[in-house]
Amino acid sequence: MKRHSTSVTLIGTGRMAFHLGHALLRAGVPVNGVCGRDAEKVRDLSAQLGCKGFTLPEVPAADLLLIAVSDDAIASVAKQLPKGEVVVAHTSGAQGHSILGARGHRGVLWPIKSLSPGKPADLSRVPLVVDASDARAREVLMDVARSVSGKVVELPLEKRRLLHLTAVLAANFPVFLMREAGRLLEEEGLSPELIVPLWKSMSAKVSEVGPEQALTGPARRGDLKTITRHLERLDGEPDLRRAYALLSELILKAYHPRKRGITDL
Ligand SMILES: NC(=O)c1ccc[n+]([C@@H]2O[C@H](COP(=O)([O-])OP(=O)(O)OC[C@H]3O[C@@H](n4cnc5c(N)ncnc54)[C@H](OP(=O)(O)O)[C@@H]3O)[C@@H](O)[C@H]2O)c1
Incomplete structure (x- = not known):
């Protein structure tokens, strides 16, 4: 398996974080930590993924901070994240990346799949939609998305x-x-x-x-x-x-x- 240089911090402990976390792990993408508001859920998911767990607002550094929380909580969680050069993205199909606030490198990584509790889903043939605010965000998101799935498409918000x-x-x-x-x-x-x-x-x-x-x-x-x-x-x-x-x-x-x-x- 290709060893990856682009690292991810996963924010959220729900269904998307569970399935995406396992898919990142399988793809060899380094997951620097799992962050959430519920310490027990953080412990559980980070143990499964073999990485460290953090309670928000503590967030370990990575190339990509990937927010996998309920649509309504994305903006408030984004406000808790460090500013600077890091790329921040969410996983919602229904939201633009402007919801992530005024930051340099924003984006979206949306798997077109219904994810429910159960065994980790195979995302390797699931279409992953990427939308990036700039070249750096695009580079990081495309790299992570292509590691996870063979079907990556770029689409702007309206599409x-x-x-x-x-x-x-x-x-x-x-x-x-x-x-x-x-x-x-x-x-x-x-x-x-x-x-x-x-x-x-x-x-x-x-x-x-x-x-x-x-x-x-x-x-x-x-x-x-x-x-x-x-x-x-x-x-x-x-x-x-x-x-x-x-x-x-x-x-x-x-x-x-x-x-x-x-x-x-
Ligand atoms: N599941 C799917 O089929 C699917 C498919 C495509 C895209 N998505 C997108 O993936 C994202 C996550 O969805 P999901 O299905 O994983 O939802 P979920 O299973 O209901 O999990 C929601 C997560 O959001 C966290 N959360 C909610 N409010 C929060 C807040 N104020 N601060 C911090 N964390 C908060 C929850 O934490 P607690 O557990 O502590 O409440 C939980 O970890 C959404 O944007 C959704 O649109 C989901």
Whole structure:
């Protein structure tokens, strides 16, 4: 493994810090320390990563101070960091680097991946988006990002915001709909496990043939009677009924424009 010269101090002890910390470790990037506000969480993550732990505002020096805290806390954490020549970046897809305050070298390092508790994620093929305020920040962030992943792209804020929005459409909403589908099944004494194979196969199919080919279902076929029956079944669930009706309308608009307007949204 290539031994790295660009060092990182990781600030945060949540999901991003956990997965990114392990990915940096695997890539051979020196992690000079893990910093957080909760001493116990700092101890736990720093022990896993085999580095020192620090309680904020104590922050060990490194080429890159990488802030992996909740979006709303990024600005206040950045204010606690040393000024000077160090590069400071955060990991949020939804925020610009100006949130890091008036400093010379700022940036963003955003993995396009949903990171949950569990085993350390393999980020080596996950797209990492870099946005840097200047040449020094770019050099440091690109170096670290390329060590972690083979897919690094540079995107400015507006494009990142669009990408973030599309990630919510493509990855967050379907998961919530899966939760609601599971709830409806459980309420009738059926196991949500029954639709898990379908869920897995759909995501694989979309990757294989693309969403145009992968889409099936009553709205895609234009089966209005089935849609009406489903809407009737959802009479006691007004919010879910609206969501079902709106999504069906969108699909009908795309594939059966003459059949639109059957769902009283
Ligand atoms: N998880 C994902 O799927 C994902 C994907 C892409 C990007 N991101 C980005 O990664 C960043 C971190 O998200 P996450 O998922 O790791 O969140 P998380 O698991 O909820 O962890 C949040 C971290 O922020 C710390 N924190 C919150 N407020 C703080 C404050 N005022 N001062 C110091 N530390 C504070 C928390 O410390 P305590 O534990 O002490 O509360 C915790 O370490 C966010 O910018 C998010 O947009 C996340």
